[in-house]
Amino acid sequence: MENTKQASKSFSADAVSETDKHRRPIRSFVLRQGRLSPGQARAVDMLGPQYVLPFKADAVLNMAKIFERDAPTIVEIGFGMGNTTADIAQQLLDKNFIGIEVHTPGVGSLLKMIAERNLTNLRLIQHDAVEVLRDNVTDSSLAGLHIFFPDPWPKKRHHKRRLIQPAFVTLLVQKLQTQGYIHLATDWQPYAEHMLEVLQAEPQLVSTKSTASTASTASDYAARPLYRTESNFERKGLAKGHGVWDLIFIKR
Numbered sequence: 339m340e341n342t343k344q345a346s347k348s349f350s351a352d353a354v355s356e357t358d359k360h361r362r363p364i365r366s367f368v369l370r371q372g373r374l375s376p377g378q379a380r381a382v383d384m385l386g387p388q389y390v391l392p393f394k395a396d397a398v399l400n401m402a403k404i405f406e407r408d409a410p411t412i413v414e415i416g417f418g419m420g421n422t423t424a425d426i427a428q429q430l431l432d433k434n435f436i437g438i439e440v441h442t443p444g445v446g447s448l449l450k451m452i453a454e455r456n457l458t459n460l461r462l463i464q465h466d467a468v469e470v471l472r473d474n475v476t477d478s479s480l481a482g483l484h485i486f487f488p489d490p491w492p493k494k495r496h497h498k499r500r501l502i503q504p505a506f507v508t509l510l511v512q513k514l515q516t517q518g519y520i521h522l523a524t525d526w527q528p529y530a531e532h533m534l535e536v537l538q539a540e541p542q543l544v545s546t547k548s549t550a551s552t553a554s555t556a557s558d559y560a561a562r563p564l565y566r567t568e569s570n571f572e573r574k575g576l577a578k579g580h581g582v583w584d585l586i587f588i589k590r
């Protein structure tokens with residue numbers, strides 16, 4: 339598996355085109371030296387080889403081979419400690435899940451849950467999701483994309499680090515099959531408004547809340563679907579009195 343050093347060279351949402359590949363990247367994350375518990379370290383050592391897929395530049399993932407079946411595949415970007423990811427994979431056993439995260443404690447935490455819950459429909463990649471999507475995922479192949487509570491980067495000078503940007507959303511749409519969905523959630527209202535603006539501006543997307551005859555509006559926020567259980571990050575936001583906004587858009 340790619341280590342922290344490899345991940346730290348990664349790119350952000352701004353780096354999706356061929357030209358951008360060669361520019362100094364603006365990343366959507368900062369790699370912190372998070373504490374790895376003994377259990378997480380053990381999980382990385384013992385379970386990593388089985389459940390963590392190595393990042394390889396320009397090598398497309400063969401989902402049917404990886405999961406040994408043909409099933410719709412959903413990618414989650416930035417799963418954090420992975421509780422929600424494990425809950426969803428456990429609920430939706432007929433779907434394949436690929437979880438992408440750069441932080442090793444999160445990878446160890448989710449590997450532990452994979453083993454504890456016997457999840458056979460979930461694999462992980464420890465690398466920058468922008469590169470993974472760009473290099474490893476076949477166009478028009480995904481049934482869904484989940485991005486829950488991406489780092490809000492609240493300071494104006496950091497807005498360029500936000501994952502949800504027009505160029506990145508275009509890349510997401512490119513990887514979705516027709517009728518595939520993007521599900522975003524955030525507890526930061528200005529980011530929710532930005533997300534809404536970016537998704538509404540993407541011509542290939544339509545809100546699950548809109549009908550053909552209605553223009554996109556603020557009512558394009560969706561109700562939280564039952565499959566999305568409360569995440570660690572969400573819990574902290576709620577404790578601070580934040581609201582939560584879900585957005586679910588479908589590729590035409």
Ligand SMILES: C[S@@+](CC[C@H](N)C(=O)[O-])C[C@H]1O[C@@H](n2cnc3c(N)ncnc32)[C@H](O)[C@@H]1O
Pocket residue numbers: 349350366367415416417418419420438439440441444465466467468485486487488489490501569570571572
């Ligand atoms: C604010 S946390 C939310 C984590 C989790 N989704 C939750 O709700 O608890 C955002 C996570 O996204 C990860 N992340 C940010 N940019 C990423 C990228 N480009 N590729 C992979 N992971 C990324 C960060 O490492 C971090 O763990």
